[in-house]
Amino acid sequence: MKSAPAQSQPPSPPPPAPAEETPLHRLRRDPVAVGASCVIAIFFLVAATTALCALLGIHFPYDPNATDLAAKLQPPTWAHPLGTDNLGRDVLSRMLNGSYISLTVGFVAMAVSLAIGIGVGAVSGYFGGWVDNVLMRVVDALLCFPSFFLILTAVALLGPDIRIIILVIGLVGWTGTARLVRAEFLTLRETEYVRAARALGQRAWRVIFRHILPNAFAPIFVTAVVGIPDAILVEAGLSFIGLGVQPPQATWGNIITDGRTYLLDAWWLIVFPGLAIFIAALAFYLLGDAIRKASDTRR
């Protein structure tokens, strides 16, 4: 059948997987997933190491807040691999120092929104009725606010403290998770084993946490992984307009903000921190996507 154009062939289905193959096996064979995991692991190691060293008073390669006006706005050199900023601070040191903040914001904000999203979604999907109606209208109302504007307003009113920033990002970002969890619960609630558990007289919270939630693990895990870069990007955006984590604490976002005054003269102040945000966010998105594909049972 060489005459048929190759493109018009339907995509050939993958060979049927052996019965004992788990999503984890599929994930390990996916080069994208492995690569993304490695990148994330490196970011974590670096962030944890610098945070630990900073606690012990060791700074590598320089003190992130040490100024050296004689060496200000230097392009990348061997002494300063990523250049220096307008106060002569080493950009590499500041980025290493900021990686800890960015990842913390990503993780904790994701955890906050995940907890609320699971709670609201589970209650809404399990109990249904007017509870569901009220909760979903709240979600609808929240979705009518441009989320970034809402976060910005709350942070501006409450003050740009890192705890407040994390909390606000988490409190605004749970609507998607809630909708997803609710949809999962609506389906799983009608399955035989859930009905059996209810018929046995088990308490609602036990049915929710022991029987339904574990079976909705995969999609929830994906939203968790994807929620991290979402929060990192929001924090970077907040930093950009000056409402993120405040200087002198460096974050990837506020290095760019400080550098924008020298936009046309010092490209290294913009390019490198942005690249760090981009690579970290992309790695998380790729991993989330790979997990979603690997856990898809309808292949």
Next chain:
Amino acid sequence: MFAFVIRRLGIAAVLLFVISLVSFFMFTLAPGSPYPWGELNPKISPQVKEAFRKKFHLDRPVWEQYALNMRDLFTGRLKSIKDERPVLERIGERLPATVILNIYAISLSMIFGLLWGVWAARRAGTPADTVSSVAALGLIALPGFWVAYLVLIGLVKYAGVPVLGTQSYGVEFPNLLSAMLDRVWHIVLPGTILALGGIAVESRYIRATVLEALKENYIRTARAKGLPEEDVFYKHALRNAIRPLITGIGSLLPALVGGSLIIETIFAYPGMGRLGYEAVLERDYPTLLAINFIVAALILLGNLLADVLYAVVDPRVRLE
């Protein structure tokens, strides 16, 4: 259909009421004050303070403040604390620019998202598809302000092209056409950067729904009766995958308004996003109340339009 629209308008009214409550009390209950002077500034006499409080209903209990503010909003008398101009007038100056920018960005997302999604779906499972999937996630992972800066460095430093505002200043245009083109250019650049994420998101939606549709029984029937693969793909699968393209408009809108805040700031583009940002920093409560209300109303309207359009396009959908 009519009953559906009426019911949805009713829900929208309830949502708008909740939104107005949230956006009013978020500001009034937060720490800090809207006064343009310091709380303990000795140079401001009590009479001036009292007059100011009276003008903006700040001398009333909070619930009455809310009612009076909403009455003023609907009758157009709501005034900005900052310059005491009617809020609707200030928003009216900015709204068209934002609407144009967002219409451009949404159209771009829809058109290129559709083309890209179809392209990727036709190559599902091939290396080309993997690369395009990574590229799409890459576009989503790009911080918009970073791209904007890179573009600014490139265009201003190396090409010397003016990019800020809505038109080039200090340039004499030989005719109306080139002046028009100049204005279009000042929308195209921020609009395209704003649309990058949307294009990627839409393309992934389209790809997923087309692949989902290809698993349906009617596709097997179409193939079984010997239709060419092209017809199966474009006439049967794709047609059923257009839905997210329409419903996607509704979900893109809030994200765009938020995202345009940053892009508008960078490109000095006089839109709603920047007005809102300035109002937050100035604690201009009346302006913020009105912006939140109007943006939410626009978003609800967009969602309703998307649903109705969806029913018009897809005859199987019954609006109840």
